[in-house]
Amino acid sequence: EAGVAQSPRYKIIEKRQSVAFWCNPISGHATLYWYQQILGQGPKLLIQFQNNGVVDDSQLPKDRFSAERLKGVDSTLKIQPAKLEDSAVYLCASSFSRGTSNTGELFFGEGSRLTVL
């Protein structure tokens, strides 16, 4: 079974530039998550999609971050303009949900490491 695919693996940009990250979840997984992991900290949820609808984006800095999942499969996370504090690993994860039950387990991609100079 193919895992969660992310690209690019690494990106270095200047502050105020823009960047986009792409994620393809495991086939059949309706729920997709973007997490931000700053060095020395645990992953923090940015946004959660159920199919192509947003479930939770309460921690997404909407003045600079945006995300979409137009066809309910792959997703793009964009940062524009980037700040120094956005330097982090951006993790995509997916999970399988059946009706109202929660299988719970998230499957993670390898992450996209962003360095903002």
Place this chain on the structure above:
Amino acid sequence: AQSVSQHNHHVILSEAASLELGCNYSYGGTVNLFWYVQYPGQHLQLLLKYFSGDPLVKGIKGFEAEFIKSKFSFNLRKPSVQWSDTAEYFCAVNSPRQAGTALIFGKGTTLSVSS
């Protein structure tokens, strides 16, 4: 709001030593509990999980964790660590009541095992 606390930031052990990593969560309702591991250069992967039933759960590579509801704890244990257990360990929690709810993670514990 849910939160997860991991007591140890960095643990250093010799091979064959026993391991216990602390995890406490803050949430009033029923929870699912997880331990994820991130080996150097690899993605986060599930070590073990607790949904319901026997509070002592066993995971991969000889790890186990015990859910103590009265203490809101889910500590990770291994009787004898190996050099290959060097990694970062994350405790996480979510709610089983809602489909596909996101995990909330602790800050992680870095385990360094010397041979």
